[in-house]
Amino acid sequence: MSLPPSEIPLGAMRFNSDSQKLEYWMGSAWMQIQTFSPNLDGGVRGVWAGGRIPAPSFHNNIDFIALAAGGSTSDFGDLSQARGMGNAFGSRTKGFFMGGQGNSPNVYNDRSDSIVFASTGNATDFGNTQTSLIGPFGLSNATRGIYGGGGTPGNGRLNEIGYITMSAEGNFIDFGDLVGGVYGSDGVASPVRGVVSGGQQPSTSASNIIQFVTIATTGNATDFGDLSYANYNAASASNAVRGIIVGGYAPSSATNQMDFLTIATTGNSQDFGDATAATATAKACSDSTHVFIGGGSGPNTKIQRVNISTLGDAVDWGTFTARDELCGSTSNGHGGLG
Numbered sequence: 470m471s472l473p474p475s476e477i478p479l480g481a482m483r484f485n486s487d488s489q490k491l492e493y494w495m496g497s498a499w500m501q502i503q504t505f506s507p508n509l510d511g512g513v514r515g516v517w518a519g520g521r522i523p524a525p526s527f528h529n530n531i532d533f534i535a536l537a538a539g540g541s542t543s544d545f546g547d548l549s550q551a552r553g554m555g556n557a558f559g560s561r562t563k564g565f566f567m568g569g570q571g572n573s574p575n576v577y578n579d580r581s582d583s584i585v586f587a588s589t590g591n592a593t594d595f596g597n598t599q600t601s602l603i604g605p606f607g608l609s610n611a612t613r614g615i616y617g618g619g620g621t622p623g624n625g626r627l628n629e630i631g632y633i634t635m636s637a638e639g640n641f642i643d644f645g646d647l648v649g650g651v652y653g654s655d656g657v658a659s660p661v662r663g664v665v666s667g668g669q670q671p672s673t674s675a676s677n678i679i680q681f682v683t684i685a686t687t688g689n690a691t692d693f694g695d696l697s698y699a700n701y702n703a704a705s706a707s708n709a710v711r712g713i714i715v716g717g718y719a720p721s722s723a724t725n726q727m728d729f730l731t732i733a734t735t736g737n738s739q740d741f742g743d744a745t746a747a748t749a750t751a752k753a754c755s756d757s758t759h760v761f762i763g764g765g766s767g768p769n770t771k772i773q774r775v776n777i778s779t780l781g782d783a784v785d786w787g788t789f790t791a792r793d794e795l796c797g798s799t800s801n802g803h804g805g806l807g
Contacts, residue, residue, distance in 0.1 A: 497733060512537055514586050515754040515772075516545060517763045517789065518566050519796025520553045527553040527572050527796075531584065531592065532789045534772065536756050536800060542772070542789035546591040548796065549582050556607035556655070557752070557797025558614045560635045561806055562586060564799040565595060567616050567641075570603045577601040577622060581633075581641070586801040596640040599631045604702070607797060608656030608663040609635065610684045610805040615644060615663055617690075618651045626650030626671045630682065630690065645689040648680045653701035657712030658684065658805030659732040664693055666714055666730075666738070669701035675720035676701065679730065679738060684805070694737040697728050704748075704762050706755035707732060707804035708777050713741060713760045715775070715783070716748040723749040723766045727775065727783070732804070742782040745773050752798035761786060761800075768793040 474497075483499065518531040529551040532542035548566060555569025555578065567581040579601040582592035598605070602619030605627075609615065617630035628650040631641030647654075651668025654676070658664070664681045677699040680690040696714065703717025714728040725747045728738035744762065751765030755777070762773040762783065774786035 513756045513800055513802035515761050515763075515798065515800045516564050516584065516586070517542070517752060517795055517798045518548055518557065518592070519551070519555065519569060520764060520792035521768065521794050522790055522792045523768070527551045527570065527794075528792075530790070533589070534787055534789075536754075536759070536761055536802065539772070539774070539786040541787060545589045546584065548592050549594050550578070550580060552578055553794040553796050554603040554750075555796040556605050556616060557799040558607040558609035558616075559586070559799035559801060559803065560609065560611055560614070561801050563635060564801070565607075565614055565635065566592065566797045567598050567607065568602045568605050568619060569796045577603055595638050596633065598641050599629055599643065600627060602627060604652040606654045606656040606665050607799075608658040608665070608805060610658055610660045611807065612636070613684050615656070615682065615684065616641065617644070617647055617665065618654050618668055620652035624671075624673070626652050626669070632687070644687045645682065647690045648678060648692060651676055651701070655703055655705040655714070657705050657707035657732060658803070659707070659709045660805060660807040661685070662732055663805075664712055664730065664732055665690065666696055666705065667700040667703055667717060675699040675718060681735070693735045694730070696738050697740055698724065698726055700724070702749045704751040704753035704765070706753040706760040708755060708757050709804045709807050711777050712804070713753075713775055713777060714738065715753060715760070715762050716744050716751060716765065718749045723747040729780075741780055742775070744783045745771065745785055750794045752795040754798045754800035755804060756800060756802035763789060763798055764792045764795050766793050767791070
């Protein structure tokens, strides 16, 4: 006997006998659970790029790890330019890193690099963001990648949102505007919706604002709710149902606090648990069940793991070369892919 939609628990799973696929309930519709080709080396890969080692110099290293296995990262290749303080998103096949600061003072970047997850090697130039910037957010579904916000020289704060179709190389196109200009916000996504949280406002204060866009439809962001703690330079990632926000400066010192939100349902975020240590400027990626947080203030060598469906604290999962102010992290298994 089938339950009416109002009685189906969020995240419930079923086997669809017509399609012969597993599906999960995302609050408004059943979504197919993505499976990955067995010939994809390492299955779902998490990738981290750029950052400072040691301060003040940025580097161009790209590291990766098989997310299911944990352990130490391996060398993937190099970004086209040494930089940090950017962000990233990805499709099932490619990862994208955009914006960031280079090693000369105030060299703010409009560059976007791409990698192919299944093949190690150097990143290649993909196109350009609308503005040279640092500290944008990044999010994507399986088709479209979106960046927004960020900082410009002289402590400027951007409210622009840009997008690309990830299968077609080229420059970012105007999508709309954020509720306000912010630096150091971060984003999570389902196949339908992108949600952006936190950031540093023009007044240099940390923000607790959560806002969202419908990924397939250009337009301005809309208010979603409020974080339980104002922050900027937090790390966040998601499965298709729930987004996790980790750490950040809150407002001036790093915190170990973690929040969660349900992407399909507007409202305030709630406490999830604690990271293993206070951290900011880390970057996170995810598969269908866990979020993985790498690096951060210190600089930090840790990769932490969080079980998305179960409230609780993060655990140590792996290590890589110490770094903070990373250029970005992404995976071929994140929530926006369904």
